[in-house]
Amino acid sequence: MGHAKKVVLAYSGGVDTSVCIPYLKQESGVEQVITLAVDLGQGDELEPVREKALKSGASESLVVDVKDNFIKDYAFPAIQANALYEQRYPLGTALARPLIAKVLVETAAKYGADAIAHGCTGKGNDQVRFDVSIAALNPDLKILAPAREWGMSREETIAYGERFSIPVPVKKSSPYSIDKNLLGRSIEAGILEDPTVEPPEEIYEMTKAIADTPNEAEYVDIGFTGGIPTSLNGNAKNPVQLIEELNQLVGNHGVGRIDMIENRLVGIKSREIYESPAMLVLIQAHRDLESLSLPADVTHYKRGIQETYSQIVYNGLWYSPLKGALDAFIQQTQERVTGRVTVKLFKGNATIVGRDSQYSLYTPDLATYGADDKFDHKAAEGFIYVWGLPTRIWAQH
Numbered sequence: 001m002g003h004a005k006k007v008v009l010a011y012s013g014g015v016d017t018s019v020c021i022p023y024l025k026q027e028s029g030v031e032q033v034i035t036l037a038v039d040l041g042q043g044d045e046l047e048p049v050r051e052k053a054l055k056s057g058a059s060e061s062l063v064v065d066v067k068d069n070f071i072k073d074y075a076f077p078a079i080q081a082n083a084l085y086e087q088r089y090p091l092g093t094a095l096a097r098p099l100i101a102k103v104l105v106e107t108a109a110k111y112g113a114d115a116i117a118h119g120c121t122g123k124g125n126d127q128v129r130f131d132v133s134i135a136a137l138n139p140d141l142k143i144l145a146p147a148r149e150w151g152m153s154r155e156e157t158i159a160y161g162e163r164f165s166i167p168v169p170v171k172k173s174s175p176y177s178i179d180k181n182l183l184g185r186s187i188e189a190g191i192l193e194d195p196t197v198e199p200p201e202e203i204y205e206m207t208k209a210i211a212d213t214p215n216e217a218e219y220v221d222i223g224f225t226g227g228i229p230t231s232l233n234g235n236a237k238n239p240v241q242l243i244e245e246l247n248q249l250v251g252n253h254g255v256g257r258i259d260m261i262e263n264r265l266v267g268i269k270s271r272e273i274y275e276s277p278a279m280l281v282l283i284q285a286h287r288d289l290e291s292l293s294l295p296a297d298v299t300h301y302k303r304g305i306q307e308t309y310s311q312i313v314y315n316g317l318w319y320s321p322l323k324g325a326l327d328a329f330i331q332q333t334q335e336r337v338t339g340r341v342t343v344k345l346f347k348g349n350a351t352i353v354g355r356d357s358q359y360s361l362y363t364p365d366l367a368t369y370g371a372d373d374k375f376d377h378k379a380a381e382g383f384i385y386v387w388g389l390p391t392r393i394w395a396q397h
């Protein structure tokens, strides 16, 4: 294989990814490091990040805004799949990685790089998501993961960086490990590593404490077209706008926090805190609209594959053939998932209180207990005779 000469590095501006720049050049014989910072709505100023990469020795420093792409092509399909890993985590971090990998691979092609690098450690899911996604998109690219092999402690990493004039973090860095984008935040480490301890209020940014939420309920109407959220309270929204506004609205009522013990792909159990207000409410509303507009068998069958879908996404297999096949099934089911769902937000709860669809399969004169009931009660007898036949025969022996 030989040494990689030109590398595209996934860059966040933090100490670890900054130290990767001199490390790749000194220890891995790389000649040119091109950094790529991807804007997924994490809210960081990216111009300083761009300059920091150049100061740290990058030959080229790129920033790309992929927010629209992220919501349309990664978050919305996950909503259509009602994807919740282990029934709870709406996959905010897991959905971002395949998109970052895609932009890295495209950038490598554009700049004639022969390798891609990232700053993931060897303990997490993100390294798997990057490595597998990159390989799926271009199996010829080398992958370098300096932080997986260098074995430096935090102090050693900082000291290594100082030798190459990478500034020491000014403020005492947060005890938490945080990943953030438009879909939410993941907070790990520090005191949170003790699963018996309640998370301190300071870790939350997108969701209010119940004590600080409004004392009056607020209602929001979410409109869906073909399983995709397209409006809030009757006003059409573009994808990024919709997520941003809903995060605000829902988080304001203290909805969207998750505290869970999670099974990582690498075999470790970890205590994870998330806040993901918009995604949680969108999945809840979408699932409700499906109950109205999909036949029973399709609904039930789809529920059965959702668990698999979430595992595939969590486990880094976004670009796998099984994922593609499940997508095709899911897309086929979404055609009539059009309508609106009314969500009531109050004191940490999001409750669906109404739903409506032009494709509603709910039939009032079949469902009613009133006088205009059109259901043929006598037909039930023959149906039950046949339906219960195997059970009756079994009981006779």
Ligand code: ARG
Pocket (backbone or CB within 6 Å): 091, 093, 094, 124, 125, 126, 177, 178, 179, 186, 262, 272
């Ligand atoms: N446990 C979550 C996941 O695997 C969050 C990971 C956060 N990543 C990070 N680099 N801080 O999707």
